[in-house]
Amino acid sequence: MTYPVSLRHEKNAYQYNKARLVRITPQTPDTNLYTFEYVDPGIQKQFTFTPGQFILLSIFGYGEAPFGICSSPNKTDSFDLCIRSVGKLTNVLQNLNPDSVVGFRGPFGHGWPMDEVKGKNIVIIGGGIGLVPLRPAILDVIENRDNYGKLQIMYGARCPEELLFKDELYLWGNRRDIEYVATVDRDDEHCWAGNIGVVTVLFDRINISPKDTYALVCGPPIMYKFVLRELEKIGLPDDRVFLSLERRMKCGVGHCSHCLVGSKFVCQDGPVFSYAEVKAQRGAV
Amino acid sequence: MPTEKSKPVVAFYGLTCCAGCQLEVLNLEEELLEILGHINLVQFRMGSSAKHPGPYDVCFVEGSVTNEAELAHLKELREKSKVLVALGACATTGGVNALRNGRNIEELKQSVYGDASHVRTLPQIQPLKEYVKVDYELQGCPIAGDEFIEFLTALLTGGEPSEKNYAVCVECRLKENICLMKEGELCLGPITRAGCGARCPSVGFPCEGCWGPVPQANVESEINMFSQKGASFDVVVRKFRMFNASMEDFMKQLKKRLDIEWL
Amino acid sequence: MGLLPEKVLNEWVIIMAPRSTTSPLILKKGDITPFIKKLTHILTVYGPVAKKTQFVFDEISEGSQLRLDYDTTILPPKKYFIPPQEEMVRFSLSPQLNITSPLEESEEATLWNGKRFVIVGIHSCDLAAIKFHDKILTQVYPDPYRTHRRERGIIIGLNCLTPCEESFCKSTMTLSSTEGADLMLTELHDSYYVDVLTETGQLVIDYTKSLFSSASKEQSKSVEQLLTSREDTFPDLIPEFEKLPERLQVGYEGEMWARLGNRCFGCGACTLVCPTCFCFDVKDRVELDLNQGSRVRNWDSCQLVDFALVAGGHNFRPTIPSRVRFRIYHKFWIEPEQIQVIGCVGCGRCTRTCPADIDMIELLTDIQEGGT
Ligand SMILES: Cc1cc2nc3c(=O)[nH]c(=O)nc-3n(C[C@H](O)[C@H](O)[C@H](O)COP(=O)(O)OP(=O)(O)OC[C@H]3O[C@@H](n4cnc5c(N)ncnc54)[C@H](O)[C@@H]3O)c2cc1C
Ligand code: SF4
Ligand code: SF4
Ligand code: SF4
Ligand code: SF4
Ligand code: SF4
Ligand code: FES
Numbered sequence: 001m002t003y004p005v006s007l008r009h010e011k012n013a014y015q016y017n018k019a020r021l022v023r024i025t026p027q028t029p030d031t032n033l034y035t036f037e038y039v040d041p042g043i044q045k046q047f048t049f050t051p052g053q054f055i056l057l058s059i060f061g062y063g064e065a066p067f068g069i070c071s072s073p074n075k076t077d078s079f080d081l082c083i084r085s086v087g088k089l090t091n092v093l094q095n096l097n098p099d100s101v102v103g104f105r106g107p108f109g110h111g112w113p114m115d116e117v118k119g120k121n122i123v124i125i126g127g128g129i130g131l132v133p134l135r136p137a138i139l140d141v142i143e144n145r146d147n148y149g150k151l152q153i154m155y156g157a158r159c160p161e162e163l164l165f166k167d168e169l170y171l172w173g174n175r176r177d178i179e180y181v182a183t184v185d186r187d188d189e190h191c192w193a194g195n196i197g198v199v200t201v202l203f204d205r206i207n208i209s210p211k212d213t214y215a216l217v218c219g220p221p222i223m224y225k226f227v228l229r230e231l232e233k234i235g236l237p238d239d240r241v242f243l244s245l246e247r248r249m250k251c252g253v254g255h256c257s258h259c260l261v262g263s264k265f266v267c268q269d270g271p272v273f274s275y276a277e278v279k280a281q282r283g284a285v
Numbered sequence: 286m287p288t289e290k291s292k293p294v295v296a297f298y299g300l301t302c303c304a305g306c307q308l309e310v311l312n313l314e315e316e317l318l319e320i321l322g323h324i325n326l327v328q329f330r331m332g333s334s335a336k337h338p339g340p341y342d343v344c345f346v347e348g349s350v351t352n353e354a355e356l357a358h359l360k361e362l363r364e365k366s367k368v369l370v371a372l373g374a375c376a377t378t379g380g381v382n383a384l385r386n387g388r389n390i391e392e393l394k395q396s397v398y399g400d401a402s403h404v405r406t407l408p409q410i411q412p413l414k415e416y417v418k419v420d421y422e423l424q425g426c427p428i429a430g431d432e433f434i435e436f437l438t439a440l441l442t443g444g445e446p447s448e449k450n451y452a453v454c455v456e457c458r459l460k461e462n463i464c465l466m467k468e469g470e471l472c473l474g475p476i477t478r479a480g481c482g483a484r485c486p487s488v489g490f491p492c493e494g495c496w497g498p499v500p501q502a503n504v505e506s507e508i509n510m511f512s513q514k515g516a517s518f519d520v521v522v523r524k525f526r527m528f529n530a531s532m533e534d535f536m537k538q539l540k541k542r543l544d545i546e547w548l
Numbered sequence: 549m550g551l552l553p554e555k556v557l558n559e560w561v562i563i564m565a566p567r568s569t570t571s572p573l574i575l576k577k578g579d580i581t582p583f584i585k586k587l588t589h590i591l592t593v594y595g596p597v598a599k600k601t602q603f604v605f606d607e608i609s610e611g612s613q614l615r616l617d618y619d620t621t622i623l624p625p626k627k628y629f630i631p632p633q634e635e636m637v638r639f640s641l642s643p644q645l646n647i648t649s650p651l652e653e654s655e656e657a658t659l660w661n662g663k664r665f666v667i668v669g670i671h672s673c674d675l676a677a678i679k680f681h682d683k684i685l686t687q688v689y690p691d692p693y694r695t696h697r698r699e700r701g702i703i704i705g706l707n708c709l710t711p712c713e714e715s716f717c718k719s720t721m722t723l724s725s726t727e728g729a730d731l732m733l734t735e736l737h738d739s740y741y742v743d744v745l746t747e748t749g750q751l752v753i754d755y756t757k758s759l760f761s762s763a764s765k766e767q768s769k770s771v772e773q774l775l776t777s778r779e780d781t782f783p784d785l786i787p788e789f790e791k792l793p794e795r796l797q798v799g800y801e802g803e804m805w806a807r808l809g810n811r812c813f814g815c816g817a818c819t820l821v822c823p824t825c826f827c828f829d830v831k832d833r834v835e836l837d838l839n840q841g842s843r844v845r846n847w848d849s850c851q852l853v854d855f856a857l858v859a860g861g862h863n864f865r866p867t868i869p870s871r872v873r874f875r876i877y878h879k880f881w882i883e884p885e886q887i888q889v890i891g892c893v894g895c896g897r898c899t900r901t902c903p904a905d906i907d908m909i910e911l912l913t914d915i916q917e918g919g920t
Contacts (some may be wrong), residue, residue, distance in 0.1 A: 012652075013689040014636055018645055060639035060647060061834050061841050062444050065859075086859045088445040095443075101645040221862055248858050250830045254688035256848070257827040258855065260878070263885035268688045282800055282877070319836045438834045442641065447831065451852045454815035454903060459632050459847070461604045461622040464817075466903040475813035475903045500853050501868060503813045506904055513905075 013253040016058060016103030017043050021096055022078055028162050030085050031129065032094055033070070037078040039101060049073055051136035052111025052216075052244055052272045056252045057081065058103035059096070063089040066249045066267070068133030068218075069107060074143050082132045082164060108252045109271050112137045112242060117214045121149040125227055127156050127199050127219025131164050133244050133271070134218050138172075145177060152179040152206055156199035156219075159184050160192040181205045200226045203234075210235040216272075218244040228275060238276035245271050245278075293342035293441070296328035297372075298362055300348030300355045301382060304330060305427040306373035307347060313430050320434070323441050339365035343440065345423075347372040349382040349410050356416060363417040368440070371413040374426035378497040379531035381426070383410035411531055421446060425481055426495035426528060432480050449479045452499045453492050457483035465491045471511050471524055476502035495528045504538040570750065572763040572771075573742040575733075579759045580740075581611030586756045587666055591702070594628060595668035596621055605667065616669050616735070619712040620895065624674050624823035625667050629681065629697045636693065636843045641834065651692055666702040666752070673715065673895040675705050675729055676722035677823030683887050685826060693845075702748055705729030709774060711782045714896030716909055719786040722893040723778060734771050741771045786912050789894075793884040795915055796877060804914060809869025811904045816849030818898035818906070819875065824883075824891045825849070850874050876911070 018039040025033040038044035049055075049069050058064040071080035085094045096102075114137065122141060126134045141148045153172060157163045163182065172180040181202045183195035195201055199219065208215075215231055217224065224243060231241050247259035247266040259266035262281025264273070297307055307330055311317065327337035344366035350356050363369055374380035413419050423432055439446040453474035457464070460483050465472045472491035474483070478499045485492050498504075511521045522539060529535045575583060587593050593608045596618040603618040605625050640646045670678075682698070685691040705726055708717075717723040726732045730749035733740040741763055744750050753760060763771075786792075819825040829848035834841035848855065851871050856864035865871050879891035892908075899908045
């Protein structure tokens with residue numbers, strides 16, 4: 001198989017780029033961080049993405065699925081995916097040995113509006129595995145701190161063990177230039193000193209001013225309803241609230257219709273949409 | 286090539302049934318040789334009589350539980366098996382064995398066995414999953430060879446076998462059969478799980494539902510369609526009960542609609 | 549699209565004699581058999597054939613099998629451009645990943661084993677559906693598999709002169725579609741009147757030239773009359789069809805969907821037989837040697853329960869009514885939003901196939917009358 005120069009093959013959107021699994025770093029009992037590197041250094045060099053974009057991972061024989069890219073957009077020698085094992089492909093993935101070769105298509109889709117939020121305040125709201133596609137945005141803000149205004153992060157997980165990137169959370173919590181708050185739904189082991197309750201309890205812990213502020217939100221479908229209501233209350237206009245939607249995806253390139261939300265393809269027009277766009281589509285959230 | 290030791294230990298057991306599903310596996314002939322290269326088949330009712338004590342990596346069980354002894358056997362197999370697969374209609378829906386459900390047992394026994402005092406039966410025929418945890422089901426009367434192979438390759442390569450959560454009509458349309466419903470016949474295809482490759486409609490017979498109900502089967506609409514085609518209550522009931530007499534939703538809907546006591 | 553590559557020209561045993569004009573031609577019905585025979589020498593030929601009381605598109609080896617008097621087929625000719633099952637890549641399970649795409653193999657070993665094909669006798673509604681796919685499947689990226697086949701398929705269209713049951717092609721304005729066809733046939737007494745619409749069509753004529761004669765002025769006139777008389781003989785069953793997207797602006801929450809959902813089986817038959825539906829699912833298949841395998845895409849349907857199910861078990865369209873509604877919105881609202889064309893060509897196949905007797909004309913009439 002030969003590799004054309006571009007990562008996205010305009011003529012054949014179904015061509016795969018081979019990548020090697022570099023390492024697996026456990027995050028929670030069912031979620032790991034996977035680091036990959038393209039087999040062809042030329043391709044690795046061309047690899048760029050916008051925070052919030054996703055990539056399609058193939059393990060042939062077991063399937064293909066979309067995953068948000070999770071590393072910093074400024075890191076170019078490899079990239080990370082953070083994946084929860086829930087089924088066919090993801091269960092096989094967790095048992096792969098380093099150096100195994102898998103296939104990738106993409107990155108695809110529209111990510112967070114990083115250009116639009118330059119110089120503006122950012123509120124990041126993540127629920128569970130939803131923190132994954134938000135992480136590159138957070139890392140970019142941290143790595144180019146002067147490019148952005150205030151950064152506030154709200155993160156909720158089901159229980160303390162399920163918090164992702166625990167080392168980083170700690171660092172975020174200790175930085176002066178980030179306001180970070182977290183909560184867990186429940187704490188059966190009594191090992192959590194922080195907030196308890198769903199993500200929305202954090203709205204009492206943090207002061208969000210609507211002026212010049214953008215919200216970037218990702219979490220399970222149920223979370224959106226409540227978070228959006230809170231943001232509306234605060235007075236954040238719909239076109240400054242951005243959501244990353246999840247849908248079943250079978251192609252990633254606008255052919256299979258599985259990901260349709262109203263007339264928009266989550267795979268190409270999204271996965272990140274402004275709340276204003278989402279409102280115009282039926283059955284979106 | 287894996288050694289005998291590293292190959293998964295596989296067993297086939299039969300409860301009450303015609304053994305047609307195991308026969309279907311035997312009929313695979315060419316493929317069977319290849320399959321036997323990948324597994325360590327220790328028990329196969331039709332092929333050999335050797336008794337293997339277990340434990341098993343994969344245990345296929347065909348047939349229905351009709352009496353206490355069979356129930357104990359099933360529970361024992363479950364204990365001994367990592368993966369338990371219900372094989373065929375009798376094991377997945379109760380199949381034709383369930384036809385006697387809801388009838389007066391004593392009466393039935395009499396009519397079948399004459400003096401019935403020695404026959405000890407359970408009051409109802411249920412799918413195996415009602416008694417023990419079943420990991421996978423392969424439906425059909427008999428099962429389909431290609432589904433069996435697909436299932437086995439998925440299992441052997443460590444993947445997850447996929448379920449066909451759609452109706453026989455899908456396979457029937459792809460075969461470009463003439464739709465029998467549209468010709469006025471009573472076809473259970475729209476509410477029956479696919480997998481058979483639309484075996485019956487492809488040769489001009491309406492589906493009898495041997496793959497069991499499809500998820501979200503619209504039983505009510507099927508009853509309506511049948512009665513619109515002039516089918517009598519008796520005919521509808523017989524049709525629904527053929528392979529699915531133990532399927533509660535089917536029977537509930539029938540009951541609701543037809544109000545027939547003997548269900 | 550539709551143009552044959554240079555290379556094919558050479559493969560063809562074409563008499564490069566003076567090119568005929570593009571003026572209309574006549575093919576005697578009796579000459580259909582030799583015409584098909586000649587085509588089979590260089591192409592795989594598909595066309596409508598009888599299947600018991602109905603018709604299907606199938607491979608033709610003898611002109612006598614061809615039933616140009618057919619009304620409609622069970623599956624539309626889309627199956628030759630988007631096969632119900634299509635191998636996307638072949639792979640082996642080795643840890644180093646060996647994949648081959650049929651799109652990248654040598655010219656000879658491609659999807660079609662090097663053979664081009666011709667479909668004879670496609671009705672106007674199905675032609676419109678092919679054009680529809682040309683558009684909807686190239687919105688972001690072209691679908692390379694379909695494009696591959698599309699570039700290798702020659703299309704001989706056939707004008708309908710009498711309406712078929714359950715169809716409403718006059719309302720969808722697809723009755724007079726010819727775009728996409730390389731040649732267009734119209735039945736005229738004991739002959740077919742042939743319009744040559746593309747260069748590819750002209751190649752076909754050149755190759756089978758001896759069978760065609762020029763159409764006379766009278767013949768052209770008769771055909772024109774025949775075609776315009778359809779304005780009277782074909783009923784406009786859904787007046788103001790083009791207003792449907794607008795009418796669907798309201799009614800999303802209407803009770804019509806629950807009503808339909810009570811009847812619908814969610815069996816997906818209506819979408820599988822629909823010439824404009826194109827949705828697919830992708831599955832990996834491993835062969836019994838437990839090493840070789842292929843990634844296959846299969847026709848899927850938004851009517852099936854798993855269509856919008858995501859990992860974790862959340863289903864965005866969990867009920868039959870929500871899925872019936874989606875089918876209608878996809879065709880009559882979403883697709884027009886996306887490419888400004890309604891996703892229904894009025895062929896009537898969905899009505900003809902629905903085991904629950906759900907009737908598209910009735911359904912759309914309800915919407916038109918605000919009866920949602
Ligand atoms: C844009 C986007 C970004 C994403 N980012 C991430 C990410 O960063 N990290 C992450 O962990 N996940 C992410 N996901 C989710 C991820 O794609 C899924 O978890 C993944 O597809 C699961 O694949 P699988 O083969 O392991 O599971 P599957 O085996 O395909 O399915 C697992 C679950 O799907 C449901 N299911 C039921 N029937 C079927 C069926 N027939 N086919 C498929 N599924 C069925 C069941 O609930 C089942 O438990 C993202 C999804 C999208 C759309
Ligand atoms: S014949 Fe039966 S299975 Fe086939 S499409 Fe008709 S109703 Fe469905
Ligand atoms: S068509 Fe129906 S009865 Fe026949 S094999 Fe298939 S599921 Fe069984
Ligand atoms: S929706 Fe029905 S009438 Fe319209 S194109 Fe599809 S099958 Fe034909
Ligand atoms: S979404 Fe449904 S109606 Fe639309 S093209 Fe796909 S199968 Fe057809
Ligand atoms: S063919 Fe009829 S019953 Fe089947 S999904 Fe379509 S509308 Fe529903
Ligand atoms: S994933 Fe196939 S259209 Fe978006």
